[in-house]
Amino acid sequence: MSSGGDRLIGAVLERRYRIEAPIARGGMSIVYRGTDLRLDRPVAVKVMDPQFAADPQFLARFEFEARSVARLTHPGLVAVYDQGQDGDHVFLVMELVEGGTLRELLRERGPMPPHAAAAVAAPVLGALAVAHRAGLVHRDVKPENVLISDAGEVKIADFGLVRAVAAATTTSRSVILGTAAYLSPEQVTTGTADARSDVYATGILLFEMLTGRTPFTGDTSLSVAYQRVDRDVPDPGALIDGVPEQFDELVRHATEREPGERFPDAGAMAAALSEVCDALALPRYRVPAPQRSAQHRSAAAEPVTAAVNPAPPTVAVRAAAPPSRPLPPPTAPGLAAQVSPAGPQHTKVVTQQHPRAETSGLRAEPADFAAEHRRNRRTTLLWLLAILLLALAVGFGGWWLGSGRMTTVPSVLGVDRDTALTALQAADVNPEVRGEYSDDASVDTVLGTDPEAGSRVARGDDVVLLVSLGRPTVPTIVGDGDRDVVEQELRNRTFVPVDGGSAYSTAVEEGGVAALDPAPGTVLPVGAEVAVIISKGSPPVDVPDVAGRTVDEARRALDTVGLTVRETREVFDADVDAGRVVGTDPAIGNRVNAGGSVTLMVSNAVKVPSLLGRTVAAARDELGRLGLDVEVRQFAGSDRSVVIGQSPGAGDRVEPGGTVTLTALP
Numbered sequence: 001m002s003s004g005g006d007r008l009i010g011a012v013l014e015r016r017y018r019i020e021a022p023i024a025r026g027g028m029s030i031v032y033r034g035t036d037l038r039l040d041r042p043v044a045v046k047v048m049d050p051q052f053a054a055d056p057q058f059l060a061r062f063e064f065e066a067r068s069v070a071r072l073t074h075p076g077l078v079a080v081y082d083q084g085q086d087g088d089h090v091f092l093v094m095e096l097v098e099g100g101t102l103r104e105l106l107r108e109r110g111p112m113p114p115h116a117a118a119a120v121a122a123p124v125l126g127a128l129a130v131a132h133r134a135g136l137v138h139r140d141v142k143p144e145n146v147l148i149s150d151a152g153e154v155k156i157a158d159f160g161l162v163r164a165v166a167a168a169t170t171t172s173r174s175v176i177l178g179t180a181a182y183l184s185p186e187q188v189t190t191g192t193a194d195a196r197s198d199v200y201a202t203g204i205l206l207f208e209m210l211t212g213r214t215p216f217t218g219d220t221s222l223s224v225a226y227q228r229v230d231r232d233v234p235d236p237g238a239l240i241d242g243v244p245e246q247f248d249e250l251v252r253h254a255t256e257r258e259p260g261e262r263f264p265d266a267g268a269m270a271a272a273l274s275e276v277c278d279a280l281a282l283p284r285y286r287v288p289a290p291q292r293s294a295q296h297r298s299a300a301a302e303p304v305t306a307a308v309n310p311a312p313p314t315v316a317v318r319a320a321a322p323p324s325r326p327l328p329p330p331t332a333p334g335l336a337a338q339v340s341p342a343g344p345q346h347t348k349v350v351t352q353q354h355p356r357a358e359t360s361g362l363r364a365e366p367a368d369f370a371a372e373h374r375r376n377r378r379t380t381l382l383w384l385l386a387i388l389l390l391a392l393a394v395g396f397g398g399w400w401l402g403s404g405r406m407t408t409v410p411s412v413l414g415v416d417r418d419t420a421l422t423a424l425q426a427a428d429v430n431p432e433v434r435g436e437y438s439d440d441a442s443v444d445t446v447l448g449t450d451p452e453a454g455s456r457v458a459r460g461d462d463v464v465l466l467v468s469l470g471r472p473t474v475p476t477i478v479g480d481g482d483r484d485v486v487e488q489e490l491r492n493r494t495f496v497p498v499d500g501g502s503a504y505s506t507a508v509e510e511g512g513v514a515a516l517d518p519a520p521g522t523v524l525p526v527g528a529e530v531a532v533i534i535s536k537g538s539p540p541v542d543v544p545d546v547a548g549r550t551v552d553e554a555r556r557a558l559d560t561v562g563l564t565v566r567e568t569r570e571v572f573d574a575d576v577d578a579g580r581v582v583g584t585d586p587a588i589g590n591r592v593n594a595g596g597s598v599t600l601m602v603s604n605a606v607k608v609p610s611l612l613g614r615t616v617a618a619a620r621d622e623l624g625r626l627g628l629d630v631e632v633r634q635f636a637g638s639d640r641s642v643v644i645g646q647s648p649g650a651g652d653r654v655e656p657g658g659t660v661t662l663t664a665l666p
Helices: 050-054 056-070 102-109 114-133 161-166 176-182 185-189 195-211 221-230 245-254 266-280 294-300 369-404 417-426 483-492 551-560 616-625
Strands: 017-025 029-036 041-048 080-086 089-095 099-101 146-149 154-156 406-408 430-436 446-450 456-458 462-468 496-503 513-517 529-535 540-542 564-571 581-585 591-593 597-603 629-634 642-647 659-665
Touching: 017 041, 017 294, 029 294, 041 050, 050 056, 050 089, 056 080, 056 089, 099 102, 099 294, 102 146, 102 195, 114 146, 114 154, 114 195, 114 266, 176 195, 176 221, 185 195, 185 221, 195 245, 195 266, 245 266, 417 430, 417 446, 417 462, 483 496, 483 513, 483 529, 496 513, 551 564, 551 597, 616 629, 616 642, 616 659
Parallel strands: 430 462, 496 529, 564 597, 629 659
Antiparallel strands: 017 029, 029 041, 041 089, 080 089, 099 146, 146 154, 406 456, 446 462, 513 529, 540 591, 581 597, 642 659
16 A cells, blocks of 8 residues: 555545645555645545455444544544545544654654653543543554644544454454564453553553663564563663652553553553652653654645735726827827826927028038937947847856856755755755665754765756664565565665564465564664564464354354354254354364354254143144144044143254144043
């Protein structure tokens, strides 16, 4: 989806939401900046991968979760405005938070002091508490889902979408190993999650804010996930100086391995955090938004609407005089009309010319001699002016072709980005910003230019401004896990992909990239190695014993091990009541791949009631309602005879449509 996501730029979903620029990309969706054309307001539009559009189970869960989250109201929750489907595009319309993510803030500034970490954790816990009271669980609390606005507001996003995608039957690109750093022990071992799982993830989040790293590391993400099953989260104060003991205790209580020993929900943890802040007298703090966030870059990339140019000066045309009005007399010959550039034109009085009387022996001089003389002088001046302009043009052309069209690239090393852009524009070149990863230079530090400073280039040429991107981060898995695509993305970030072995994955087909180690989002030095873990397909699981259970109970047991019910089939079993499971196909105990499906065999046996002492007519009606045939043995052919025997006996199970033999007297 990431490769074709830009095709949505400029599209209008459901004839209402215009897609303008991408903000963030993930394995299952792309978040765009957009505009609600009906209400004329900016929005964030999360467009799910087109593969989900054909999955009715996902669509139903997606709509249910969107409705549930939309009913929640809290300043710390990203508001959900709308959800819908337009062709292959399933989307969610949310509040646009102008700012960035907690992950981007940690990448820029590193570990936080206690008062800053508390300022982030408090609104997150408040929002989770509202959801927990409504019976909702987030399931994916991590820095990427914590948004920080330019106004200092902290909000949590993507509520419930993990559950919707988990319910989908189609293959997703999400890999549990990719988010292993924030999973609770019960999510790793059984896949179940409740409010206490969110508490555990928030404890990990608080640990990472205080220390700048997650608590568990390992050779593979799978090993990272399983470390929390038998190891406690260390105290933040053991890794970084200055963390108060109260925060160590708070993290310790939130990340207990046994769910029952943690805070019961986010509300309880929020109350404990408030007590810690009061005891330490922590100052109030306004959380800063990251400066170089993906959201800010998308806002800068939006097409700018052209300002409306002022109308050109209107040329007033004087209306023609009506025919009845006499035209003015013609101007006297040899006199040019004088036009004032502005203001009213005053009447000029022109006297009539009279010919000079000829003197004796002399002829009068022609009347247009003076005008002709003036014309000759004017012609000469025009020629001189033309020659001067031509000389200037030739001189300017020679200068331009020589050195005038060239300019020198200025030195911008060591200045900030905005100053560098201004200097390049002043040198008559077109600056283009290109990011380069660097271990030493902080984000947005100018590294130089291409061509380098002092080079001579033509005016208007492109000059690349090299700006530091800071240390590179491990990218998310893109391209449906295609190995070539993922490894190329790693190389684009200066990383060296190496073989990381293989692991089972229920979401990525065999041969695709199941996970990266270190996990996506991890900051590494330039040129570091990243292990590429290849999927072995779904892990094998044993079909559980569901015999004797109801269909719903069997479904839940199969879902626990990652299996789904393909269909139910009725079979007769004399030992199992109707509606109870007789067995499965594949059979119970067989080993199959997780993510597969099985067929449930459900008993359709009919339990024979006790008919002794009833009349033949009553017994016949009772068996008829059960769909059973009746054979009566009696001396008299009367329906009022009393049943004294039956075969099969009461409580026996027979096939639908089977026959029950009655013995009656008289």
